[in-house]
Amino acid sequence: MSSSFFIKTKQKPRKGKIAGAPKRKGEGDSVRAKKPASKHNEEISSDSETESYVGTKKKQSNDDYEYDETPQEKKLRLAKLYLDHLREEENKAEEESFETDLIAGRLQEEVLEQRGKLQRFIAKDLVPPDASEIRLFRGHKLAITCLVITSDDKHIFSASKDCSIIKWDVESGKKLHTIPGGRKGTEDQHVGHTVHILCMDISSDGKYLATGDMNKLIMIWEAETCKHLYKFTGHKGPVSGLSFRKGTHDLYSASHDRSVKVWNVDENAYVETLFGHQDAITGLDGLSRECCVTTGGRDRSVRVWKIAEESQLVFHGHEGSIDCVQLINEEHMITGADDGSVCLWGVNKKKPLCTVKQAHGCHGDVGLEQPHWVVSVAALQNSDTVASGASGCSHNSQVQLWRCEQNYRGLQPLFSLPVSGFVNSLKFSSSGQFLVVGVGQEHRLGRWWRIKDAKNGIYVIPLKKNPPKPDEPKMTE
Incomplete structure (x- = not known):
C-alpha cells in the first residue's frame, strides 16, 4: 500500500494514453484546463495588477492628508478654507x-x-486755462452764427453767414465734411443754404442735424454723413431758433414771424403752431419735457410753452431786447439782453431769481457809457456753471464764466476769457471738459458794426479743474 501510495503521488502523466481509456473523475479536465487557464490568468492578472496599483496610488495621492496630517494640521487647514470662503x-x-x-x-x-x-457743484473747481491751451479752428469765410456739439463730445457742427456748414473733429481740429453755401437765387439747384444760417441743433442720439436760415427754411441733415434729407417750409420769417426735444426726434422751431412750430422729423411732418410773442423771437431752447422756452426780442418777454396743455407762461425782467436763452435744467434758465444784463430764472417765478446788470462792462465816453451787448449764453446742464458772451469794440469782447449759488439764488463771476469779435454762440461739452466759442466779425442777427481785427472761427477752451475735496457735496435737491 505504501509503495502504491508513492507511485500515485510521484507518478507523471503518461505520454501515450490509449484513446478511449477510462479516466478518473476530473483528472483529464484539470490537466487540460490548467495550462490555458494559467495563460489566461496571466494576461488578466497583468492588467488587474496595473489597475489595482494605479487605483491604490490615486487613492493614496488624494487621501495623503488622511494618513499624513496631524489633527492640529487638519484643524488649521479647515480653518483656512473657511476663511477663504468668508472672504469670497x-x-x-x-x-x-x-x-x-x-x-x-x-x-x-x-x-x-x-x-x-x-445741481452738480462744478464751478468752485474751475480755473482759467492758459492761453496756449486754447485752440482755434478756422474754415468759414464770414462770421460764425451758431454751433452744436455731439453728445459724445467728438464732433462740432458750425454754421456761418457764408451759408456753409462744417463738421469738425474735436481731437484733431480737422474738417471732416463741408456743406458749401450757394448763391442767393439758386435755391432750386443748390442742395443747402443760400442765405445766412441763423440757428442749428442736433438730436440727442446724434442722428439728425437741423439748420434754419434767413430764407424761412429749415433743413434736416443726416448728421453722420451730412446727407440732405428734408426741407421744412411754413415759417413766414427768418428761422431764429431750433431745438430737438431730448430723447426724441420732435423739433421745435422759432421765427421772426413771432411763432413757434412743432415738427416730427421721423415722419417728415408738421405738427402745430403756437402764437404769443409780440416781436420777433430771437432764441429758443428745450430739454426732455414736452415744452420749450423762447425769448421775444423787443417785447422783453421770456415764455415757457407747455405743448401738451397748449398754454404758456410769460416772464418779464430785462430792460432791453432779450436775444438769447439757455435752460440749465428743467426748471431753471439763463438769458442775456442787449442792455448788458444777464438774468437767472426759475420757471415757477415770473421775475428773475437774480439779475446782473452790465455783466460785461461798458464802452463809450464818460457819461455816455453803453453796456456791451450780451449776445450768447450757455449752461452746463444740471450744474452750477453758466457762461455768457458779449460783443465789444476791437479786442474788448469776452466770455464770462459764472457760478450759480445753491438753489440758483444768485450769480457769482468766476473768470473771463478775452476774445476778439462778437461771441455769437457758446456751448459746453456734455462732459464739461471744454467750452466751444463761435466768434465773428459781425453780430449774428445783423451788421450794426464790424470788428475787422476779429477772426471768424471757433475757439475750443479747456475747462481745467482743481481736484474736488472728498467731503464736499456733488449734487443737491
Whole structure:
C-alpha cells in the first residue's frame, strides 16, 4: 500500500494514453484546463495588477492628508478654507452693494433731473486755462452764427453767414465734411443754404442735424454723413431758433414771424403752431419735457410753452431786447439782453431769481457809457456753471464764466476769457471738459458794426479743474 501510495503521488502523466481509456473523475479536465487557464490568468492578472496599483496610488495621492496630517494640521487647514470662503462671500457682497449703490445713485440723479432740482457743484473747481491751451479752428469765410456739439463730445457742427456748414473733429481740429453755401437765387439747384444760417441743433442720439436760415427754411441733415434729407417750409420769417426735444426726434422751431412750430422729423411732418410773442423771437431752447422756452426780442418777454396743455407762461425782467436763452435744467434758465444784463430764472417765478446788470462792462465816453451787448449764453446742464458772451469794440469782447449759488439764488463771476469779435454762440461739452466759442466779425442777427481785427472761427477752451475735496457735496435737491 505504501509503495502504491508513492507511485500515485510521484507518478507523471503518461505520454501515450490509449484513446478511449477510462479516466478518473476530473483528472483529464484539470490537466487540460490548467495550462490555458494559467495563460489566461496571466494576461488578466497583468492588467488587474496595473489597475489595482494605479487605483491604490490615486487613492493614496488624494487621501495623503488622511494618513499624513496631524489633527492640529487638519484643524488649521479647515480653518483656512473657511476663511477663504468668508472672504469670497464678503467680496461678493461688496460688489453687489456697490452695484446697488451705483444704480440707486443714477436713479436718484434721474429723479432730481426730471424735477429740475439736480445741481452738480462744478464751478468752485474751475480755473482759467492758459492761453496756449486754447485752440482755434478756422474754415468759414464770414462770421460764425451758431454751433452744436455731439453728445459724445467728438464732433462740432458750425454754421456761418457764408451759408456753409462744417463738421469738425474735436481731437484733431480737422474738417471732416463741408456743406458749401450757394448763391442767393439758386435755391432750386443748390442742395443747402443760400442765405445766412441763423440757428442749428442736433438730436440727442446724434442722428439728425437741423439748420434754419434767413430764407424761412429749415433743413434736416443726416448728421453722420451730412446727407440732405428734408426741407421744412411754413415759417413766414427768418428761422431764429431750433431745438430737438431730448430723447426724441420732435423739433421745435422759432421765427421772426413771432411763432413757434412743432415738427416730427421721423415722419417728415408738421405738427402745430403756437402764437404769443409780440416781436420777433430771437432764441429758443428745450430739454426732455414736452415744452420749450423762447425769448421775444423787443417785447422783453421770456415764455415757457407747455405743448401738451397748449398754454404758456410769460416772464418779464430785462430792460432791453432779450436775444438769447439757455435752460440749465428743467426748471431753471439763463438769458442775456442787449442792455448788458444777464438774468437767472426759475420757471415757477415770473421775475428773475437774480439779475446782473452790465455783466460785461461798458464802452463809450464818460457819461455816455453803453453796456456791451450780451449776445450768447450757455449752461452746463444740471450744474452750477453758466457762461455768457458779449460783443465789444476791437479786442474788448469776452466770455464770462459764472457760478450759480445753491438753489440758483444768485450769480457769482468766476473768470473771463478775452476774445476778439462778437461771441455769437457758446456751448459746453456734455462732459464739461471744454467750452466751444463761435466768434465773428459781425453780430449774428445783423451788421450794426464790424470788428475787422476779429477772426471768424471757433475757439475750443479747456475747462481745467482743481481736484474736488472728498467731503464736499456733488449734487443737491
